[in-house]
Amino acid sequence: xxxxxxxxxxxxxxxxxxxxxxxxxxxxxxxxxxxxxxxxxxxxxxxxxxxxxxxxxxxxxxxxxxxxxxxxxxxxxxxxxxxxxxxxxxxxxxxxxxxxxxxxxxxxxxxxxxxxxxxxxxxxxxxxxxxxxxxxxxxxxxxxxxxxxxxxxxxxxxxxxxxxxxxxxxxxxxxxxxxxxxxxxxxxxxxxxxxxxxxxxxxxxxxxxxxxxxxxxxxxxxxxxxxxxxxxxxxxxxxxxxxxxxxxxxxxxxxxxxxxxxxxxxxxxxxxxxxxxxxxxxxxxxxxxxxxxxxxxxxxxxxxxxxxxxxxxxxxxxxxxxxxxxxxxxxxxxxxxxxxxxxxxxxxxxxxxxxxxxxxxxxxxxxxxxxxxxxxxxxxxxxxxxxxxxxxxxxxxxxxxxxxxxxxxxxxxxxxxxxxxxxxxxxxxxxxxxxxxxxxxxxxxxxxxxxxxxxxxxxxxxxxxxxxxxxxxxxxxxxxxxxxxxxxxxxxxxxxxxxxxxxxxxxxxxxxxxxxxxxxxxxxxxxxxxxxxxxxxxxxxxxxxxxxxxxxxxxxxxxxxxxxxxxxxxxxxxxxxxxxxxxxxxxxxxxxxxxxxxxxxxxxxxxxxxxxxxxxxxxxxxxx
Amino acid sequence: xxxxxxxxxxxxxxxxxxxxxxxxxxxxxxxxxxxxxxxxxxxxxxxxxxxxxxxxxxxxxxxxxxxxxxxxxxxxxxxxxxxxxxxxxxxxxxxxxxxxxxxxxxxxxxxxxxx
Numbered sequence: 117x118x119x120x121x122x123x124x125x126x127x128x129x130x131x132x133x134x135x136x137x138x139x140x141x142x143x144x145x146x147x148x149x150x151x152x153x154x155x156x157x158x159x160x161x162x163x164x165x166x167x168x169x170x171x172x173x174x175x176x177x178x179x180x181x182x183x184x185x186x187x188x189x190x191x192x193x194x195x196x197x198x199x200x201x202x203x204x205x206x207x208x209x210x211x212x213x214x215x216x217x218x219x220x221x222x223x224x225x226x227x228x229x230x231x232x233x234x235x236x237x238x239x240x241x242x243x244x245x246x247x248x249x250x251x252x253x254x255x256x257x258x259x260x261x262x263x264x265x266x267x268x269x270x271x272x273x274x275x276x277x278x279x280x281x282x283x284x285x286x287x288x289x290x291x292x293x294x295x296x297x298x299x300x301x302x303x304x305x306x307x308x309x310x311x312x313x314x315x316x317x318x319x320x321x322x323x324x325x326x327x328x329x330x331x332x333x334x335x336x337x338x339x340x341x342x343x344x345x346x347x348x349x350x351x352x353x354x355x356x357x358x359x360x361x362x363x364x365x366x367x368x369x370x371x372x373x374x375x376x377x378x379x380x381x382x383x384x385x386x387x388x389x390x391x392x393x394x395x396x397x398x399x400x401x402x403x404x405x406x407x408x409x410x411x412x413x414x415x416x417x418x419x420x421x422x423x424x425x426x427x428x429x430x431x432x433x434x435x436x437x438x439x440x441x442x443x444x445x446x447x448x449x450x451x452x453x454x455x456x457x458x459x460x461x462x463x464x465x466x467x468x469x470x471x472x473x474x475x476x477x478x479x480x481x482x483x484x485x486x487x488x489x490x491x492x493x494x495x496x497x498x499x500x501x502x503x504x505x506x507x508x509x510x511x512x513x514x515x516x517x518x519x520x521x522x523x524x525x526x527x528x529x530x531x532x533x534x535x536x537x538x539x540x541x542x543x544x545x546x547x548x549x550x551x552x553x554x555x556x557x558x559x560x561x562x563x564x565x566x567x568x569x570x571x572x573x574x575x576x577x578x579x580x581x582x583x584x585x586x587x588x589x590x591x592x593x594x595x596x597x598x599x600x601x602x603x604x605x606x607x608x609x610x611x612x613x614x615x616x617x618x619x620x621x622x623x624x625x626x627x628x629x630x631x632x633x634x635x636x637x638x639x640x641x642x643x644x645x646x647x648x649x650x651x652x653x654x655x656x657x658x659x660x661x662x663x664x665x666x667x668x669x670x671x672x673x674x675x676x677x678x679x680x681x682x683x684x685x686x687x688x689x690x691x692x693x694x695x696x697x698x699x700x701x702x703x704x705x706x707x708x709x710x711x712x713x714x715x716x717x718x719x720x721x722x723x724x725x726x727x728x729x730x731x732x733x734x735x736x737x738x739x740x
Numbered sequence: 741x742x743x744x745x746x747x748x749x750x751x752x753x754x755x756x757x758x759x760x761x762x763x764x765x766x767x768x769x770x771x772x773x774x775x776x777x778x779x780x781x782x783x784x785x786x787x788x789x790x791x792x793x794x795x796x797x798x799x800x801x802x803x804x805x806x807x808x809x810x811x812x813x814x815x816x817x818x819x820x821x822x823x824x825x826x827x828x829x830x831x832x833x834x835x836x837x838x839x840x841x842x843x844x845x846x847x848x849x850x851x852x853x854x855x
Binding site for chain 2: 286290314317318348350351354358402405406409417421
């Protein structure tokens with residue numbers, strides 16, 4: 117039965133933790149490392165393109181870099197960075213003690229990480245995948261390239277992690293809300309995370325199916341796509357984009373959520389048009405599924421299909437426009453504080469509009485024949501992904517940093533970071549619109565001089581140096597703040613914000629809320645500041661708190677999946693050192709053995725006794 | 741004695757008597773539906789294998805059986821007939837709402853429209 121907790125060493129504690137706050141921090145660290153890796157690849161690619169006929173990188177390396185840059189940024193950097201905030205913030209914002217399935221949460225993180233590492237292992241076995249992040253067949257059927265097997269299995273494994281984490285968030289948001297926290301009182305970040313998790317549930321399944329088909333074709337000689345054997349290459353494009361387009365919304369909706377938290381907090385106003393924001397989120401999510409073929413206008417699916425998908429695509433501009441205006445009206449007449457978080461959040465709005473406008477331009481099927489596969493597309497989606505998602509991530513980082521790490525990030529360095537990043541971002545990507553209109557194709561590793569492309573390419577590359585400098589300033593800021601940053605221990609609410617996470621003590625105790633709070637309004641903390649005494653009313657007496665036990669099984673199951681994937685890849689290797697089936701069997705044994713152990717052994721968790729909770733309340737509670 | 745029940749050990753289950761009766765009824769229903777599903781499957785094989793139905797009606801016939809099976813599965817084994825399953829139902833309907841147009845559009849676009 118339930119027992120009391122034993123003390124653990126630091127490393128063992130983090131390896132076995134099922135605490136959503138620690139997992140959030142681990143997602144943040146893992147995502148940041150992948151972000152830096154993929155960012156460095158981008159810098160190398162821009163250095164290669166700084167002048168015509170440069171020979172800094174070979175064509176093959178360049179192809180591997182574009183593929184890994186895109187794949188890592190979308191699957192292994194942006195997704196986990198958003199999951200970091202979702203993990204840390206959602207339970208706090210809905211007044212829960214943890215997510216619904218803490219064990220599954222840990223499992224999701226470790227599986228994602230092992231998938232990411234499996235993909236990265238490709239560098240040691242003949243180079244990364246080189247068919248672009250979309251891995252279009254028949255290019256990705258190239259048997260010479262082992263990297264593509266790593267792509268297929270690495271993404272398959274990390275996709276499982278993402279999928280189970282998303283299901284966990286759905287169950288958490290439906291079942292774990294505090295008393296009084298109705299659906300229409302959820303903070304917008306929770307709402308967008310909820311809709312995003314739904315999208316992951318529906319979009320990662322086609323991806324898993326598509327990757328399974330590609331794996332069967334590459335490793336087990338099936339013939340789904342190979343035209344020579346009666347396969348159809350266009351099917352892969354359809355399956356990929358049925359996943360791929362919702363993926364964009366999977367990333368951008370939580371970013372919208374972060375912006376919808378930061379802007380009201382620093383405008384000192386409630387979010388304008390809360391209900392409209394919620395329904396706009398749902399409409400964007402639904403339409404996101406119905407527009408995939410706009411990536412395939414030039415495939416030749418016919419004028420009728422092109423027109424339908426063009427119009428459906430343009431429709432998305434309507435709910436997005438609603439959101440843009442709601443953010444503007446939230447700021448309108450507010451008492452705005454322009455700190456770093458707010459600088460990023462407010463500059464998100466116009467930058468994202470720029471990306472949206474080029475999106476509508478690309479949605480026009482006839483003109484798309486000109487834009488297709490040029491740098492115009494590259495400029496467009498970097499305005500969405502960097503100008504949208506990354507700016508929101510930075511805003512969220514500066515906003516939630518005090519709650520996560522008990523100290524603020526330095527504001528002066530933050531502003532320097534913001535200025536450098538903004539200059540660098542626009543220098544890099546704005547001119548790429550013109551490069552695209554001049555006809556420079558994307559995914560080429562070099563170009564001839566004297567075609568009017570030289571200057572803009574030079575400017576674009578200089579922009580990336582500014583962005584790199586900005587990220588270095590951020591790293592300096594993180595190190596500096598860890599040593600000398602303003603401490604907020606004992607200060608629950610350093611920003612004078614509105615939502616429930618700021619009602620928890622800093623540092624947040626492992627059980628989050630000593631007593632589950634009673635929610636009386638949207639923006640519950642703000643309501644209590646105005647109508648109550650500034651602290652949340654408890655909805656239950658102080659009592660023993662039931663907590664889940666930590667477990668090493670998630671790590672073991674994930675290591676098993678790594679070897680399961682690696683074994684399958686070894687089937688394609690010329691001379692594997694051991695029989696691939698031994699590796700597969702070993703991986704399967706670890707994974708399914710771990711799962712069996714979890715299923716067969718009862719784990720009732722432990723209790724934090726009432727006396728400890730009371731002592732904590734006396735020590736931490738009531739801090740302002 | 742009136743206090744006799746106090747010395748008895750607690751039951752292992754925390755369900756009430758009413759819940760237990762409800763559960764027993766549910767299990768019985770599930771067995772009946774399970775046998776029905778097996779029967780429908782056998783029917784599909786037999787109908788085609790023994791040429792009981794005209795050739796041009798075979799595919800629609802099997803599809804009808806499949807749809808009946810799907811509904812039974814959803815209602816009884818996915819518990820969609822139960823109350824307090826609003827969220828599960830919402831997600832099921834959302835899923836159908838999203839996948840149906842996708843599959844139809846995909847079939848039209850690729851040109852596979854035979855059944």
